[in-house]
Amino acid sequence: MDFSVVNEALASKSFDRIADICDALMLQVAAEGVPFRDEWPFALHLLGHIYVDDVNSARFLWKSIPASIKESRPELVAAWKIGQKLWTRDYAGVYEAIRGLDWTQQTQLLVAAFSELYTKRMFELLQSAYSTISIQDAAQFLGMSEEDATNYVLRQGWTVDPTSRMLTVTKQAIVKEQKLDPGKLQRLTEYVFHLEH
Structure with missing residues (x-):
């Protein structure tokens, strides 16, 4: 599978496109009847949905990921922990989940951008409330x-x-x-x- 489009989006810091790109690739793979392989960027895909504040899609993606993959990828589990904290509105817990793992270089950019965006959202929430x-x-x-x-x-x-x-x-x-x-x-x-x- 060619993930160059995902890598280009990361390199250009087009983080808001990651989820859509991964969704389109996933549909393409499903249409071709090809099983998901170990190289599928599930953590990036999940974080892409979290970045655009689409926790529902993140939940559905998480539920569709085979248990064997979840068990073998700590970064994926850590990404889902962020989603869980968002889902339960555990604002401080979101930051704990972000800091709870030493993210790989590929996901580090997206996690840092999300953290900054989330802080801005929280500030705006405080300011309005x-x-x-x-x-x-x-x-x-x-x-x-x-x-x-x-x-x-x-x-x-x-x-x-x-x-x-x-x-x-x-x-x-x-x-x-x-x-x-x-x-x-x-x-x-x-x-x-x-x-x-």
Whole structure:
């Protein structure tokens, strides 16, 4: 099986494409009636679904993987542990699962990118759900030490009360991007042209 497309996506850091690429390859293999071989990148495939926040597809993939493969690949089991923590909304557990294995070079890039993306998602969740939060709770949600979490949120414009050890959330102004509708532009142009002539 040629996994060069998967490797290209990894090299170009197109992590959001990994799951789709692997799904397409899996369908191709199934259509050809070829059994899955030991070289199938199950951990990458699973992590690809986790990266795009498709835990349902990750669950179905996990259930379809033969037990013998699951038993022989610790990295695959570690990837699924991340999926389990996401499924149960064990936010701190996700970070523990990420740090729970010395990932291979191939998956390391994807895991690191997911970790960064997940931290951003957690920050946005905290920002939308809280007006104040303890440093300890924020650190747990962000998977950081209390000092690192405090520094992280301070860079985002939050404030800290050192006495109460509480963080005050600063809501970001929502900037809506106006999209130009070509149809409206065409009607406006025709209208102005009509007025001038």
